[in-house]
Amino acid sequence: MTDVAMADAAVEAPPTTVHKLLAEFIGTFALVLIGCGVAVVNSGEIVQTGLAFGLTVTLMAYAFGRISGGHFNPAVSVGAALGGRTSWRDAGMYIGAQIAGGIVGALVLMILFLGIDGFDAFDSDAPLGTNGFSAGGYDYAWWAAFLIEVIFTFLFVFVILAVTDKRNAANAMLAPLAIGVTLAVIHFMLIPLTGTSLNPARSIGPAIFSGGDWLVQLWPFIPAPLLGGAIAGLLYPILFGHGDDPVPGSGLNFGSGGSSNPGFTQQWNQPHAPQDQPIIQDGWQWDPASQQWIPAQQQAFPPAAPAAPEAQQPGGWAPPASDQTQVRPPQ
Numbered sequence: 001m002t003d004v005a006m007a008d009a010a011v012e013a014p015p016t017t018v019h020k021l022l023a024e025f026i027g028t029f030a031l032v033l034i035g036c037g038v039a040v041v042n043s044g045e046i047v048q049t050g051l052a053f054g055l056t057v058t059l060m061a062y063a064f065g066r067i068s069g070g071h072f073n074p075a076v077s078v079g080a081a082l083g084g085r086t087s088w089r090d091a092g093m094y095i096g097a098q099i100a101g102g103i104v105g106a107l108v109l110m111i112l113f114l115g116i117d118g119f120d121a122f123d124s125d126a127p128l129g130t131n132g133f134s135a136g137g138y139d140y141a142w143w144a145a146f147l148i149e150v151i152f153t154f155l156f157v158f159v160i161l162a163v164t165d166k167r168n169a170a171n172a173m174l175a176p177l178a179i180g181v182t183l184a185v186i187h188f189m190l191i192p193l194t195g196t197s198l199n200p201a202r203s204i205g206p207a208i209f210s211g212g213d214w215l216v217q218l219w220p221f222i223p224a225p226l227l228g229g230a231i232a233g234l235l236y237p238i239l240f241g242h243g244d245d246p247v248p249g250s251g252l253n254f255g256s257g258g259s260s261n262p263g264f265t266q267q268w269n270q271p272h273a274p275q276d277q278p279i280i281q282d283g284w285q286w287d288p289a290s291q292q293w294i295p296a297q298q299q300a301f302p303p304a305a306p307a308a309p310e311a312q313q314p315g316g317w318a319p320p321a322s323d324q325t326q327v328r329p330p331q
Contacts (some may be wrong), residue, residue, distance in 0.1 A: 014284050015067045016074040017093065023064035024094045027072040027164075028201050031056050032105030036129025036206050038197070040113065044129075046191045052247055053196070054184025057287025061176035070176070073199040076228030079157035082233030085164070088253075098201040106205030113304075127210035131195040131203045131221045135213040138194065143196045146220040152186050153198045153228025161236040166243030197221040198228075 015023075031053065038052035069086065071077045073075045074095040081091040106194035107130055120126075132138045133145035159182045162168065163175040183198070190196035197203045203221040207214050237246075279286040285296040 015238050017090075020068040020090070021093055021097040023068040023069060023098040025104075025191050027060035027064050027068075027070060028098040028101030029105040029108075030060055031072055031199075032102045032129075032202055033109055034203050035202070036106065037112075039129035039191075040109075040127075044191060044195070048186055049129075049191055050184040050187030052198075053187055054180040054182075056180075057183050058176045058180030061179060068094065070100060072101075073225075073229075074201055075153050075199060075225040076157055076160060076237075077229075078226055079161060079229035079233035079236075081250050082230055082252070083236050084148065084250045085161070087247050087249035089249055091316070095201075099204055102199075102201035102203075102205035103208060104205070106209045109206075110209045121209055122211040127214045128206040128208040129195065130214040132217045133194055134213055135217055140193050141227055142220060146224045147289060148190065148193060149197055149221060149224035150228040152190060154232045155226040155228075156182055156186060156198050157229040157232035158236060161232060163241075165240075168243075194221070198225050202227055209323045221330040 029128075034056045035049070035053035039049040042048045057072065060072060064070050069080070069081065071094055077086065077091040077094045077098070080239075081085045081088050086094075106128055113119045113128070114121065127136065133140040134141050156179075162178055163171070164180045186198065187196045190198075198223045204216060205216040285294055287294045
């Protein structure tokens, strides 16, 4: 391969695992930094805070949807894995990157607010957009906080799975906007009750740098969103079926390995090929047999079937193997 060809291949190569993890880290970082930042600056004003979270998710999804699928939320990754959209291997790595992004986002937010005269990073009356149920201005029973996070995370992830379904490809470009609007609308209701989590990574970072009662009250906002996302991931394919074959290593096939095929990462901005045609992206083709991307022009095809015995052919004749034509999928 010439230097030019190698350079072209490098440019056209699909996103690597590092690229995907960086996308998830940056997207979650921005979500916490902007969403929680607006909540603090505007004292939790409902409309502005809800729009800040919703629009940030929308913009990050448009920016990184083609790379990682734009989850930015462990509950979404769990729902995508159970729904057959991404492998558990990738989902686990995504969750680690998301939590790291949320923590760094909260750290940067705390540092920026230290520039405000009198700001106390661990003042329990002025958290960094932290979630809670009976601290500060919140007055809500813990079981109700847990239940409402389960229900609304279920609805949020269910919407994500619906609008990114392959069968909804005609509206794929609007999917990030639909997801962002859904998140904003949910915030309008939940902000006065819990501050709205739906996302463990969004809750963990601010709680760490708020301390006190806020850290103690973090616990419902980790399992509840994960449970809601899991229920959505299980129910969506049961109720509406799969838009495409489940990704290897997804669903209930825990520990079976595999890595994401184009499934969840192409949902928002790329057309889908019919199931009987190869999936080609930027000069690379997904090979279902080896479960990896290969250069489209170098895909290996099964050898031609040997000529049938004369006794099996009408008239006792069979074409020689060299005359048989392999039917290749369109490139």
